[in-house]
Each structure stands twice: as structure tokens, then as C-alpha cells.
Amino acid sequence: MQTSAVYDSLHPLEINLLAAFSQSADKPVSDSSLQEISRLEPSQVSMALGWLQAKELVRIHSEVTTAWVGLTEVGHRYLEIGSPPEWIVKTCRQGAEEGRSFTVKDLQGLNTFPPAELSRAFGLLKKEGAIALGAGGRIEATETPSPTVEKLQTLLNQVKESPQELLSFSPDQQALLRQYAVKRGSAQEPFRIDDRVQREYTPTKTGKAVAKRCHAGAVEEVSQLTPDMLKDGSWRSKRFRKYTISLRPPRVAPGRRHPYREFLDLVKHKLVAMGFQEMRGPLVETEFWDMDALYMPQFHPARAIHDVYFVKTPTHAETIAEPFLSQVAATHEHGGPTGSSGWGYRYDKERARRLILRSQGTAVSARTLASNPLVPGKYFSMARCFRYDQVDATHATDFFQIEGIVLGDDINFRTLLGLLTIFAKEMAQAQESKFFPAYFPFTEPSVELHVRHPKLGWMELGGAGLFRPEVTQPLGVTVPVIAWGLGLDRMAMVALGIHDIRELFSVDLEKVRTLRGRFA
Amino acid sequence: MPTISFFQKDFERLLGRTAPLEQLESWLPLVKGELKDYTQATGEIRLELQDSNRPDLWSVEGIARQIRIKLQGSPLAYPFLQTKTKPKRSILVAEGLERVRPYVAACTATGYTVTEESLTQLIQAQEKLADLYGHKRKTVSVGLYRLSRIRFPVTYGLVKPTEARFTPLGLSEKLTLQEILTVHPKGIEYGSILVDQPLLPLLWDTEGQILSFPPIINSQDIGQVHAGDSDLLVEVTGTDMRMVLLTLNIFATNLADRGAVIDPIDIQYPYDTEWGKSLRTPCDISDVQKIPLKAIDSALGLPFDAELVQQTLRAYGYEVKASRHILAVRLPHYRSDLMHPVDVAEDVAISRGYDSFVPLMPAQFTVGSLSALEMMSDYIRDHMIGQGFQEIFSNILLSREELVDRMGLPAADQVVEVDNVMSQSFSCLRSWILPSLLRVETASPRAFYPHRLFEIGEVAIPDSTHELGSRTMVQLGVVIAHPHANFSEVHTCLDMLMFYLVKDYELEPLSHESFLDGRAGTILSQGQSVGLIGELHPEVLENWGISVPISVFELDMDWLCAES
Structure with missing residues (x-):
């Protein structure tokens, strides 16, 4: 295997250790030295050494067993309150100063040390002449110091920080340590002597080659670059973990336009680009503006197809603006000044005030006609409309109608067809369109626009016509006016891949978040 | 817009030539017809007719006629309009009908033997005309009779509901008019046309045989036409004379097109009509x-x-x-x-043909633009999206329960309600955006959190000072829902929005049923209330079946436009 490939396969701990070998000029190094150089935990060193040996990058050079001396719990206690011989001498001297004296029994009664330890201490002290037994078995501390007490004290202090190799002590001390070390049958001792196997390791030939690539410190693998690494430049010595980039990333929910409204935005901007000005109107309308002003007679079947929602309260608007009410009424009854015969019925002004939910976007156009529109002028609205229909896959409770008007001296049947041709191209990218005679109560002539959509084939895109003079003149408009309406929902639904119109207004957030499509 | 069905063969017979489907389709613009269905095996065709002012086209005879005229390039001649001889038969109208159902028109059709197929077409035309054009028989209704049984003159008169008895179509026993109105299916269906009338219209002949009880039902004996009958009486009654005359003209012409000889009938009125006291039907009804x-x-x-x-x-x-x-x-x-x-x-x-007109591009220059409200809406929509919110687009008909009850509002709270409710779920216009967003929350507990939703849309706010009884407003609604959603988070969103709108605002503590007390506020701008903000009350969340905390604000948009 190439050394680079071997290197790439290394765990950061392995790199760290190989670097430590490298630093020691490839000489045999003990595990304790490796620990020191690499600054790794002992467990990490032993783990990494295991891996490196398995990969045959490192082998054991030598193995030496040594004895090490450390403190036991008892030893720590001795450091705290003194060893038993030291304690006996100290306690007796203190007692003498206070005029008190102790027998062996008395000291045993203090329960500071187990009786066995105390007995050994009495034996030692008597042997070294540090105590004498007086009348009644009272213990007296002599002036003679006990050498053993002092030696023990020294040794306790020497190994209190960390274990020391037994061989580093004098033979004399070694004997004392062995005497006071834990052994079978004598658990309560201050010292412990353990055998430690010390191994020295050396890199193999491949190991040496790989080790050259390993730099001390360039070995820490990190997953995240941090500002600190950039500040102190430590990123240079880091290895950045390689990711499996073929995995899917986690999902987030971005801020996002509603897809159907995005579609309507596109339509809106196209209309503005074609020179149309937006108009708006109220959701609650009078029958007057919704239908009468559009020359839909109050009795006519064309009105029955507009099954509308009536408002519960108030049922009627207070007034309908004049002169529009009178002019529309006259036009319905006998044509008024429009040159029409009118519908020839008695117009009901009360009914004109009946409040309903707007049933068609043309109501907004009617209001615009009555408010001094620009001539020439182009207007559009995206009006929320309501029909008294059963809700199903093709009927929403409420929906948008995209409608508008064009006013101008040059407006006639041919310019109407011209406008529809532009709509076919702009709204449906259609190169082909067909016009069919249609019927709307408020336009004459009336046209239905069919286009060949590049994806959907032939479809009805909208309806249009020239407003009847019975509509425009009573509202004060004397130029011809195109009225048009576009049916674009099907295009939106196909682009979004939905088949039920209700899903355009879905309450299912997951659906809203995932609904997508490109509207060309 | 009626849909009618007929057979291709019948159509071809009336047209006088063969008409493959494609050919037929190419003619449909002449009658504003749209092909709905074609069954190749039987040759059955279903057409939708668009023009509600052209009831003459609501029958196969009318459609064939319009195309025939186009093919021959000139109108057809109908001798029954030209004959000068005095009609042999007459109908006498009785006093008082001017207050009930004033007009009648009639003619006879002889020399043509009705077939199963033409009978089906006659009945279809009768139904479409009476139902759609005649407003469910209120304005116009049509009756067909076997002529041979009738002794003229016929009287169109009024009788007391219990005075006359006859066997109505579909039954075998004699009933009084009163009984027909309460028992017979047609009496129940159309009885409302004659409600509160002390006297009811009736047609009978000189021998006292009852022809029919218009506009409810014909008699079983005289008023049932069968295939094989060759002499018919057609009669139309109604409340609008022009429509009555037109309907008879259509029927007479349809039968004439099938080969029947149409003989006019004299109608004698005791009262004045637009066409005088005496007239002959069918007749021309249009002036030059x-x-x-x-x-x-x-x-x-x-x-x-x-x-x-x-x-x-x-x-x-x-x-x-x-x-x-x-x-x-x-x-x-x-x-x-x-x-x-x-x-x-x-x-x-x-x-x-519309195709023969070359489209002309409108050339006059106009400036396109969006309303101030729409531009402001778009600006705020972009801002909210930048803040990480998902836009919601809702239906705006909701239930009163959603708008008021679940929000913890008092039952007396006003919203714009529909009078002719179809479904309680869609019976009110929303008065604020928040309930629309909570509908989404209720439906979407499994969509991963956080939920950050907004909608800008129209609402209707009841206002007795407004001429329409309500104002249509545009409002922004914002909802934050997740396990740690709180006031501070939504407040930050509002604050950022106001910062970029360059609007100063203050919050004034608000006590509101929908919100936790002490965690709700009115949004004030220059002392004017322009919205509200708060943490939803747990009770409200419970009402909606929502199990995460939600903080919200709702802001009036018209105010932002009015200022700028």
C-alpha cells in the first residue's frame, strides 16, 4: 500500500503516536514516554498502539518488568496523623507535659490504630529505646529518637505524589519498604509494591515511512472549523474529517411564497407589463353593481345561473349612488338613452340594494366604469368571488377571477380579437388560438378564446366581448369597452401537479411546503 | 345554459343532408353550441347551448334550422305566418285571468305522424323552454294535446279549486284542482306558482272536457300525446305575452320543420293586451x-x-x-x-365566421400599475419571507365557530354572515386572518416545527356606518408555533417589520379573550390602533385542538398605505 493511502486511513490518535516516534528519531520509545510526548491519555496511547501493531506499523522492541512503590489508603492516613510509632511517642510526650500518662491498654482504648499495628510499633520503639515502660505499665517517651520513625516519614513523603520505581531507593530503604508493603496476610500497610511491564516500541520500516508524514500537532481531526482555529492559526495543524457527501442533507422549512399566489403574482406582473392598471372592489356587493349594472335583468335565467350568497344582516345597502341607479333602471325598463329596447320589465330598485357576496369579478369593472376611468385605459382585477355551489374537486368555496376592461376609441371586435391573441401568447405561450361565439349577458359580440397550450393542448383560456352600450352608457362611459376574463387555474394546477381545486387553498402545511412547480 | 341530446340521424333528416361529426362541429359556432358527448354506436349527440336569449336553439329542430339557413343563404318561408284566411278554431279567454296567468297562445299541427324520436324531442324542448326560459313554468309553460278529441272553441278560464275534477296525467282517478295541488307530484312541485289564488286557471272545450290545469298538469285523456298521433294542439300559457308568443312560435316552427301543417288559432281576450284583444297565433312578434x-x-x-x-x-x-x-x-x-x-x-x-376577422392589436398607450395596497402587500410579503415565514393562501369563507367561538370571543361578536347557508363550514366571511392560520395549525401537527406562517389577505369587517354594512380590509396575519413559541419571538418579528417599514409603534397592554392576560397588546401607531399581538390563550389552543404554544400578531394594511 502507498504510504499516502496508509496515512489517509490513519486515525488521528495513530498519527499522533507516529509523530511521537518521529520526534524521538525512530529510537525505541517506552509507552510512558510516548504518553509524555504525545500528551495523550494512557488509554488513548494503549488503544492507538494496539491499532498500529495490528497494521504492522509499530512493533514491541523490548519488555521489562519493574517494581513500583506507591501509597495505600493506610499510607495516606499515616501522612495525615503520623505512623503508629510516631503517634505513640507524640501522644505520650504530650500526656507527660499535661501530667498524664498512658498504659498500652489506654492507647489501645483510643482506637486510633488497630491493636496489631500498635503492638508492632511498641515492639519497634522498645527495641530502639525510644520508649520505656514505667511503674504500672505506664509508657514513657525517652530522649532517644527512633530511626525507623524518621525513615518511614521520609519514604511516605517520597511516594506520596506518584509511585516510584523500587530500584531507585537505597537497599536499606528497599528493605524497609518491603517490610511495610502490603503482602499476603498483611493488608494494613502504608506501601504497595506493584510489578509493571514496561515495553519499548519501535516503528517498522513502513511505520517509519508513514511517520515522516505525521507532524506533531497536525494530527488532531476536527469536524468543524472554528473562529478560534482561524484566529490562532491552529487550523494548519488540524485534519478536517472528510464527509460522506452523498448523504441527503437535513430538511428545513424556508420562508416562501405560497405557490398559487406566486402564480397569480406572475399573471399580475404580466398584466402590468401589458399596460393594465389594477382595480379593487369590496367582497360584499350590492346586486346592483354585481349584476344590474351589467345589464343582467332581475328576472332573467342568466341570473339564475349566478346562484349567489346573500348577506344575512344588513340585508340591503342604504343607497345606490345616483345617477347610476336611475340610469340603469331606465335602461333595464326601456333602454333609456342607449338606443336599446331594454328588457321591458318593471325594475325593482329595492332589489338592487340587496347585499350579496361578490359573484363575479365584472362587478369590479362596473364600479371602475362608473368612476371616471382613463380613456384610453386598461384595467384588471384579481377578485375573490363566491358562488352558491357544492364544494368539490372543481368548485372551491371561493375563488379568484382575473378580469378586466379596455377602454378606447379604437376598440372594436377586431381589436378585441387582437387583445385575446396577445393574451394567448403571454398567458399560455400559445402560438395558435381560435375564437368562438359565446354568450355573456353584458357583452355583444361575445367571444370564447381557445388556445393550443404547448403542454396541455387545446384549452379554453377565457371569455371576452365588447360591453353592451346598455352597460357602459348608464355608467357614463361613451367609448367602446372590451370586457375580458381569463380562466388560468387549470394551468396553475397542472404546473403544481394537483387535480383538486381545493388544494390551491390547502390547510395542510406539509402540502403547502412541498407544493412546487414552474410557471413558464 | 341548457344541454340537449338528439340523434345524428334525426338531425340529418331535419337538415336534409348527411352531417358527419366533424362537419357538425364546424357548424356549432353558428348556434353557440359546445359538443359535450358523442356516442358513436347510437349516434347520440349531447350539446350545450350557451345563449340564454336564444331558446329557439334549445332543440334539434332549431339547431338544424339555423345551419340549414346558413347553407342555403336565405331565410326559410313559413306559410302559417302568411295565411290570410280566418282560423277555424279559437280559444276564448275569460275575465279575471289578467290577475292570474293572463296570456295564452295556441296552434294546431296536422299531417305529421309523431314518432318515438320526435316525441322525445318535443318533450325535451317543452321541458327546457318551460324550465329555463319559463322560470320553472312560472312565466311560460307548454301543453301538447291530441287534437281529434277536442271540440272548439276552447275556453281558458278560472274555476274554484274544488269546482273542477279531472284525471291528471299519470293517475287513473279524478281529482279536484285542490287535490292535484296537494297530492300530485307536479302539483307539489309547481303549486307555489298559484299560491294564494282563490280561482285557478283551467282549459276546457265546448263539451266541457278538461284539457289541462296550466301550468301544473294535463289531463290523462286529451293531454297525453303518443307516438303515432298525427294531429296535435300546442298551447302555451304564461305571464309575459312576448315570451308566450315566442314559445308558441318556436314550437310551431319545430313541428313545421318536421313536416306538420300548422294552422293558427284565434285568441279572444276580454281585456286589452300589447297585441290587442284579438290575435291569431303563431304570428310575427318583431318589428322592422x-x-x-x-x-x-x-x-x-x-x-x-x-x-x-x-x-x-x-x-x-x-x-x-x-x-x-x-x-x-x-x-x-x-x-x-x-x-x-x-x-x-x-x-x-x-x-x-369569427375566423374571417383579422385580429388587430390595440395600439393605444396605457401605463400599467398595481394599486398602492397591492404594492405594500407585496413589499411586506417579501419581508416576511425574508424573516423565514411560509406564506399561506386560504379560502375566506369560514364558520362562525371558527371565527368567534373557538377564538374565545363573545357569542355576540359580529361577522358578515351568509343568509342562504349551503354549509355551516362556509357560512361567514372572515373578519380576521388569524382563524385561517389556525385552521392550518389544526390540520398540520405532523408538519415539522417550527411553524412560521403568514397570510396577507382580504377580510370583511361589519361596520354599520358603511353603505355596504361592512368594510373590505386587507390584513397581515402572523403565527409562530413551536414548543417554545412566545411573545418575545413574535414581538421581534413585528419590530423588524416596523423597522424596515420606517414606522414607529407602541404596544399597549390589551385584555382580549383570545390571548393570555398580560401577554397581549394593541399595536398603536400615533395613538391609533392598527393591530394586535399576543400569546394565544391555552383555552383557544384547546378549542382548535392544537398542542403547541402559539404567538401571533395581526396588522391592518390599509393604514400603512394611507400614510405612505
């Missing part, structure tokens, strides 16, 4: 109208030659006399839809 050629030209955008217009209109059934500038036109007797010269203009265009 003079129309300047210019009116056609300017509507269609082409200078037309008078000769060409005359030809074109004759090929659509008109009677025309053209001088250089003036057209004298008269509609055929089976139509009554000429109100204005534009109606003639459309017929010229249809007869010529």
Missing part, C-alpha cells in the same frame, strides 16, 4: 328595425358593404332591406333577442 350600417362597421372594425351585410344577415335568418347607409332588419318569428344594433353586429360576425 332601422340600423345605420355605421353601427355594424364600428362595432366590428371593418367597413362593410351594405350588400354584403344583407347577404350575411339573410344567411342567418334575418329579413333585410339594405339601402346605402341604413339596414332595415327583422328577426325571424322564432327569435326575440334584438335589443340594440350590437345584437345585429354579433349576428353578422357569427354568420361571417
Whole structure:
């Protein structure tokens, strides 16, 4: 295997250790030295050494067993309150100063040390002449110091920080340590002597080659670059973990336009680009503006197809603006000044005030006609409309109608067809369109626009016509006016891949978040 | 818009030539028809007819007629309109009917033997005319009878509900008119037309045989036509004389087109009508109208030659006399839809074919623009999306329960309600956006959190000072829902929005049923309330079945536009 490939396969701990070998000029190094150089935990060193040996990058050079001396719990206690011989001498001297004296029994009664330890201490002290037994078995501390007490004290202090190799002590001390070390049958001792196997390791030939690539410190693998690494430049010595980039990333929910409204935005901007000005109107309308002003007679079947929602309260608007009410009424009854015969019925002004939910976007156009529109002028609205229909896959409770008007001296049947041709191209990218005679109560002539959509084939895109003079003149408009309406929902639904119109207004957030499509 | 069905063979017989489907489709623009269905095996065709002012086209006879005229290039002649001899038969109208159902028209059709197929077509035309054109028989209804059984003159008179008895169609026993209205299916269906009438209309002959009880039901004996019958009486009654006459004209012409000889009947009124006290039906009902050629030209955008217009209109059934500038036109007797010269203009265009007009691009310059409200809405929508919110787009008809009850609002709270409710779920216009967003929350507990939603849309706020009783407003609603959603988070969103709108605002503590007390506020701008903000009350969340905390704000948009 190439050394680079071997290197790439290394765990950061392995790199760290190989670097430590490298630093020691490839000489045999003990595990304790490796620990020191690499600054790794002992467990990490032993783990990494295991891996490196398995990969045959490192082998054991030598193995030496040594004895090490450390403190036991008892030893720590001795450091705290003194060893038993030291304690006996100290306690007796203190007692003498206070005029008190102790027998062996008395000291045993203090329960500071187990009786066995105390007995050994009495034996030692008597042997070294540090105590004498007086009348009644009272213990007296002599002036003679006990050498053993002092030696023990020294040794306790020497190994209190960390274990020391037994061989580093004098033979004399070694004997004392062995005497006071834990052994079978004598658990309560201050010292412990353990055998430690010390191994020295050396890199193999491949190991040496790989080790050259390993730099001390360039070995820490990190997953995240941090500002600190950039500040102190430590990123240079880091290895950045390689990711499996073929995995899917986690999902987030971005801020996002509603897809159907995005579609309507596109339509809106196209209309503005074609020179149309937006108009708006109220959701609650009078029958007057919704239908009468559009020359839909109050009795006519064309009105029955507009099954509308009536408002519960108030049922009627207070007034309908004049002169529009009178002019529309006259036009319905006998044509008024429009040159029409009118519908020839008695117009009901009360009914004109009946409040309903707007049933068609043309109501907004009617209001615009009555408010001094620009001539020439182009207007559009995206009006929320309501029909008294059963809700199903093709009927929403409420929906948008995209409608508008064009006013101008040059407006006639041919310019109407011209406008529809532009709509076919702009709204449906259609190169082909067909016009069919249609019927709307408020336009004459009336046209239905069919286009060949590049994806959907032939479809009805909208309806249009020239407003009847019975509509425009009573509202004060004397130029011809195109009225048009576009049916674009099907295009939106196909682009979004939905088949039920209700899903355009879905309450299912997951659906809203995932609904997508490109509207060309 | 009626849909009718007929058989291709029947249509071809009436047309006098074969008509493959494609050929038929190419003619449909002449009748504003749309092919709905075609069954190859049987040759059955279903058409939808669009023009509600052309009931003459709501039958296979009418459709074939319009196409026939186009093919031959001139109107058809109907001798029953020309005959000068006094009709042999008459109907006498009785005093008092002017207050109930004033008008009647009738004719006989003889020499044509009704077939199963033509009977089906007659009944279909009868139903479509009475139902759609005649407003469910209220304005117009039609009766067909076996002529041989009837002894003229016939009387169209009034009787007391219990005075007359006859066997109505579909039954075998005699009932009084009163009983028919309460027992017979047609009596129940159409009885409301005669409600509160002390006397009811009835047709009977000189021997006292009852023909029918218009507009409810015919008699079983005389008023049931069978295939094989060859002599018929057609009668139309109603409340609008022009519509009554037109309907009879259509029926007479349909039967004439099938080969029947139509003989007019004299109608004698005791009261004055638009057409006098005595008239013969069928008859011409349209006058000659003079129309300047210019009116056609300017509507269609082409200078037309008078000769060409005359030809074109004759090929659509008109009677025309053209001088250089003036057209004298008269509609055929089976139509009554000429109100204005534009109606003639459309017929010229249809007869010529819409395809024959070259589209002309409108050339006048106009400036396009969005309303201030829409521009502000778009600006705020972009901002909210930048803040990481998902836009929601809702239906705005909701239930009162959603708008008021679940929000913890008092039951008296006003919203715009629908009178003719179809479903309680869609019975009110929303008065604020928040309930729309909570509908989404209720439906979406499994969509991963956080939920950050907004909607800008229209609401209707009841306002007795407004002429429409309510104001349509545009509002922004914002909802934050997740396990740690709180006031501070939504407040930050509002604060950022206001910062970029360059609007100062303050929050004033608000006590509101929908919100936790002490965690709700009115959004004030220059002392004016423009919205509210808060943490939803757990009770409200419970009402909606929502199990995460939600903080919200709702802001009036019109105010932002009014200021800027």
C-alpha cells in the first residue's frame, strides 16, 4: 500500500503516536514516554498502539518488568496523623507535659490504630529505646529518637505524589519498604509494591515511512472549523474529517411564497407589463353593481345561473349612488338613452340594494366604469368571488377571477380579437388560438378564446366581448369597452401537479411546503 | 345554459343532408353550441347551448334550422305566418285571468305522424323552454294535446279549486284542482306558482272536457300525446305575452320543420293586451328595425358593404332591406333577442365566421400599475419571507365557530354572515386572518416545527356606518408555533417589520379573550390602533385542538398605505 493511502486511513490518535516516534528519531520509545510526548491519555496511547501493531506499523522492541512503590489508603492516613510509632511517642510526650500518662491498654482504648499495628510499633520503639515502660505499665517517651520513625516519614513523603520505581531507593530503604508493603496476610500497610511491564516500541520500516508524514500537532481531526482555529492559526495543524457527501442533507422549512399566489403574482406582473392598471372592489356587493349594472335583468335565467350568497344582516345597502341607479333602471325598463329596447320589465330598485357576496369579478369593472376611468385605459382585477355551489374537486368555496376592461376609441371586435391573441401568447405561450361565439349577458359580440397550450393542448383560456352600450352608457362611459376574463387555474394546477381545486387553498402545511412547480 | 341530446340521424333528416361529426362541429359556432358527448354506436349527440336569449336553439329542430339557413343563404318561408284566411278554431279567454296567468297562445299541427324520436324531442324542448326560459313554468309553460278529441272553441278560464275534477296525467282517478295541488307530484312541485289564488286557471272545450290545469298538469285523456298521433294542439300559457308568443312560435316552427301543417288559432281576450284583444297565433312578434350600417362597421372594425351585410344577415335568418347607409332588419318569428344594433353586429360576425376577422392589436398607450395596497402587500410579503415565514393562501369563507367561538370571543361578536347557508363550514366571511392560520395549525401537527406562517389577505369587517354594512380590509396575519413559541419571538418579528417599514409603534397592554392576560397588546401607531399581538390563550389552543404554544400578531394594511 502507498504510504499516502496508509496515512489517509490513519486515525488521528495513530498519527499522533507516529509523530511521537518521529520526534524521538525512530529510537525505541517506552509507552510512558510516548504518553509524555504525545500528551495523550494512557488509554488513548494503549488503544492507538494496539491499532498500529495490528497494521504492522509499530512493533514491541523490548519488555521489562519493574517494581513500583506507591501509597495505600493506610499510607495516606499515616501522612495525615503520623505512623503508629510516631503517634505513640507524640501522644505520650504530650500526656507527660499535661501530667498524664498512658498504659498500652489506654492507647489501645483510643482506637486510633488497630491493636496489631500498635503492638508492632511498641515492639519497634522498645527495641530502639525510644520508649520505656514505667511503674504500672505506664509508657514513657525517652530522649532517644527512633530511626525507623524518621525513615518511614521520609519514604511516605517520597511516594506520596506518584509511585516510584523500587530500584531507585537505597537497599536499606528497599528493605524497609518491603517490610511495610502490603503482602499476603498483611493488608494494613502504608506501601504497595506493584510489578509493571514496561515495553519499548519501535516503528517498522513502513511505520517509519508513514511517520515522516505525521507532524506533531497536525494530527488532531476536527469536524468543524472554528473562529478560534482561524484566529490562532491552529487550523494548519488540524485534519478536517472528510464527509460522506452523498448523504441527503437535513430538511428545513424556508420562508416562501405560497405557490398559487406566486402564480397569480406572475399573471399580475404580466398584466402590468401589458399596460393594465389594477382595480379593487369590496367582497360584499350590492346586486346592483354585481349584476344590474351589467345589464343582467332581475328576472332573467342568466341570473339564475349566478346562484349567489346573500348577506344575512344588513340585508340591503342604504343607497345606490345616483345617477347610476336611475340610469340603469331606465335602461333595464326601456333602454333609456342607449338606443336599446331594454328588457321591458318593471325594475325593482329595492332589489338592487340587496347585499350579496361578490359573484363575479365584472362587478369590479362596473364600479371602475362608473368612476371616471382613463380613456384610453386598461384595467384588471384579481377578485375573490363566491358562488352558491357544492364544494368539490372543481368548485372551491371561493375563488379568484382575473378580469378586466379596455377602454378606447379604437376598440372594436377586431381589436378585441387582437387583445385575446396577445393574451394567448403571454398567458399560455400559445402560438395558435381560435375564437368562438359565446354568450355573456353584458357583452355583444361575445367571444370564447381557445388556445393550443404547448403542454396541455387545446384549452379554453377565457371569455371576452365588447360591453353592451346598455352597460357602459348608464355608467357614463361613451367609448367602446372590451370586457375580458381569463380562466388560468387549470394551468396553475397542472404546473403544481394537483387535480383538486381545493388544494390551491390547502390547510395542510406539509402540502403547502412541498407544493412546487414552474410557471413558464 | 341548457344541454340537449338528439340523434345524428334525426338531425340529418331535419337538415336534409348527411352531417358527419366533424362537419357538425364546424357548424356549432353558428348556434353557440359546445359538443359535450358523442356516442358513436347510437349516434347520440349531447350539446350545450350557451345563449340564454336564444331558446329557439334549445332543440334539434332549431339547431338544424339555423345551419340549414346558413347553407342555403336565405331565410326559410313559413306559410302559417302568411295565411290570410280566418282560423277555424279559437280559444276564448275569460275575465279575471289578467290577475292570474293572463296570456295564452295556441296552434294546431296536422299531417305529421309523431314518432318515438320526435316525441322525445318535443318533450325535451317543452321541458327546457318551460324550465329555463319559463322560470320553472312560472312565466311560460307548454301543453301538447291530441287534437281529434277536442271540440272548439276552447275556453281558458278560472274555476274554484274544488269546482273542477279531472284525471291528471299519470293517475287513473279524478281529482279536484285542490287535490292535484296537494297530492300530485307536479302539483307539489309547481303549486307555489298559484299560491294564494282563490280561482285557478283551467282549459276546457265546448263539451266541457278538461284539457289541462296550466301550468301544473294535463289531463290523462286529451293531454297525453303518443307516438303515432298525427294531429296535435300546442298551447302555451304564461305571464309575459312576448315570451308566450315566442314559445308558441318556436314550437310551431319545430313541428313545421318536421313536416306538420300548422294552422293558427284565434285568441279572444276580454281585456286589452300589447297585441290587442284579438290575435291569431303563431304570428310575427318583431318589428322592422332601422340600423345605420355605421353601427355594424364600428362595432366590428371593418367597413362593410351594405350588400354584403344583407347577404350575411339573410344567411342567418334575418329579413333585410339594405339601402346605402341604413339596414332595415327583422328577426325571424322564432327569435326575440334584438335589443340594440350590437345584437345585429354579433349576428353578422357569427354568420361571417369569427375566423374571417383579422385580429388587430390595440395600439393605444396605457401605463400599467398595481394599486398602492397591492404594492405594500407585496413589499411586506417579501419581508416576511425574508424573516423565514411560509406564506399561506386560504379560502375566506369560514364558520362562525371558527371565527368567534373557538377564538374565545363573545357569542355576540359580529361577522358578515351568509343568509342562504349551503354549509355551516362556509357560512361567514372572515373578519380576521388569524382563524385561517389556525385552521392550518389544526390540520398540520405532523408538519415539522417550527411553524412560521403568514397570510396577507382580504377580510370583511361589519361596520354599520358603511353603505355596504361592512368594510373590505386587507390584513397581515402572523403565527409562530413551536414548543417554545412566545411573545418575545413574535414581538421581534413585528419590530423588524416596523423597522424596515420606517414606522414607529407602541404596544399597549390589551385584555382580549383570545390571548393570555398580560401577554397581549394593541399595536398603536400615533395613538391609533392598527393591530394586535399576543400569546394565544391555552383555552383557544384547546378549542382548535392544537398542542403547541402559539404567538401571533395581526396588522391592518390599509393604514400603512394611507400614510405612505
